[in-house]
Amino acid sequence: MLSSASKYAINAVLYLAVESSEDKKIGAKEVAEAIGVPTPFLAKLLQNLAKKNVISSLKGPKGGFFLSEENKSLKLISVVEHIDGLSKFEECVLGLKNCSNDKPCPIHFSVQPFKNTMFDELSNNTIEAFAVKVRNGETFLHY
Amino acid sequence: MLSSASKYAINAVLYLAVESSEDKKIGAKEVAEAIGVPTPFLAKLLQNLAKKNVISSLKGPKGGFFLSEENKSLKLISVVEHIDGLSKFEECVLGLKNCSNDKPCPIHFSVQPFKNTMFDELSNNTIEAFAVKVRNGETFLHY
DNA sequence: ATATTTTAAGACCTTTTTATCTTTTATTAA
DNA sequence: TTAATAAAAGATAAAAAGGTCTTAAAATAT
Numbered sequence: 001m002l003s004s005a006s007k008y009a010i011n012a013v014l015y016l017a018v019e020s021s022e023d024k025k026i027g028a029k030e031v032a033e034a035i036g037v038p039t040p041f042l043a044k045l046l047q048n049l050a051k052k053n054v055i056s057s058l059k060g061p062k063g064g065f066f067l068s069e070e071n072k073s074l075k076l077i078s079v080v081e082h083i084d085g086l087s088k089f090e091e092c093v094l095g096l097k098n099c100s101n102d103k104p105c106p107i108h109f110s111v112q113p114f115k116n117t118m119f120d121e122l123s124n125n126t127i128e129a130f131a132v133k134v135r136n137g138e139t140f141l142h143y
Numbered sequence: 144m145l146s147s148a149s150k151y152a153i154n155a156v157l158y159l160a161v162e163s164s165e166d167k168k169i170g171a172k173e174v175a176e177a178i179g180v181p182t183p184f185l186a187k188l189l190q191n192l193a194k195k196n197v198i199s200s201l202k203g204p205k206g207g208f209f210l211s212e213e214n215k216s217l218k219l220i221s222v223v224e225h226i227d228g229l230s231k232f233e234e235c236v237l238g239l240k241n242c243s244n245d246k247p248c249p250i251h252f253s254v255q256p257f258k259n260t261m262f263d264e265l266s267n268n269t270i271e272a273f274a275v276k277v278r279n280g281e282t283f284l285h286y
Numbered sequence: 287a288t289a290t291t292t293t294a295a296g297a298c299c300t301t302t303t304t305a306t307c308t309t310t311t312a313t314t315a316a
Numbered sequence: 317t318t319a320a321t322a323a324a325a326g327a328t329a330a331a332a333a334g335g336t337c338t339t340a341a342a343a344t345a346t
């Protein structure tokens with residue numbers, strides 16, 4: 001559904017949203033171990049997201065990754081957007097060029113609702129909104 | 144969403160369901176050109192599906208691929224099942240090991256019902272059922 | 287029987303994704 | 317100002333996905 005890269009990144013960003021702050025930056029290694037994904041690979045992803053201002057980082061001692069208030073107010077879809085791009089949500093599930101409600105592909109109506117719902121959920125809700133539910137114990141991260 | 148392999152295969156199988164019969168077998172090349180996908184790659188996929196009895200084939204002159212009545216009565220999900228497997232539909236969208244209604248991941252309740260719907264649509268409807276809609280002009284294949 | 291047609295099988299190549307390692311640069315605390 | 321720390325950058329590598337090509341085998345028509 002999503003690439004491993006996007007899954008790891010969503011997990012990591014929500015972990016940072018819950019656990020980090022300007023005063024409590026967290027290293028890539030700690031995040032990776034907490035959510036159970038390969039450290040160097042996640043580090044690359046976090047660097048990428050930082051460069052694109054989806055998350056924040058600071059070098060040096062007491063440095064690490066964290067989410068600013070601005071970062072937290074971004075929609076969760078921006079994580080996927082900067083890693084996989086949005087083509088997955090834009091294109092026909094069968095890869096047909098001219099698939100639409102007018103000229104639907106054979107599985108258009110079976111699959112389109114799923115695709116749209118998922119996209120809307122990620123597009124309409126902020127990182128912070130997802131983090132709140134984790135803090136409340138309504139939803140859960142990692143394992 | 145789906146691998147290119149699965150997309151090509153679904154397209155090809157539905158093309159065969161609409162265009163082929165025991166009396167009118169169709170070569171891999173013709174199918175590939177009709178649906179606009181790479182010929183040798185599609186040939187591999189068709190051979191695979193034939194070996195697993197999802198579609199039928201016959202060598203020699205007047206040979207080619209076709210769907211028997213038995214093939215047409217299979218559910219469309221069997222195409223995906225024999226090419227990608229079903230893990231995509233079984234696993235948590237965020238890749239979490241213990242994601243369930245009890246311990247939902249942050250996007251579980253927004254995405255899970257639709258993922259299930261998509262799976263059910265492909266699992267409950269036969270290849271022939273999808274082909275009928277193409278024949279009726281309700282849905283469209285290739286471009 | 288033989289030539290022809292077309293799938294079957296498998297070797298091979300390319301690109302993308304996933305993953306790792308090493309070196310450099312920035313920051314901070316002492 | 318120096319040592320320690322941690323991200324940034326980049327080189328490298330393994331694995332998977334996507335794609336191609338060649339040869340063998342089977343079926344058919346003549």
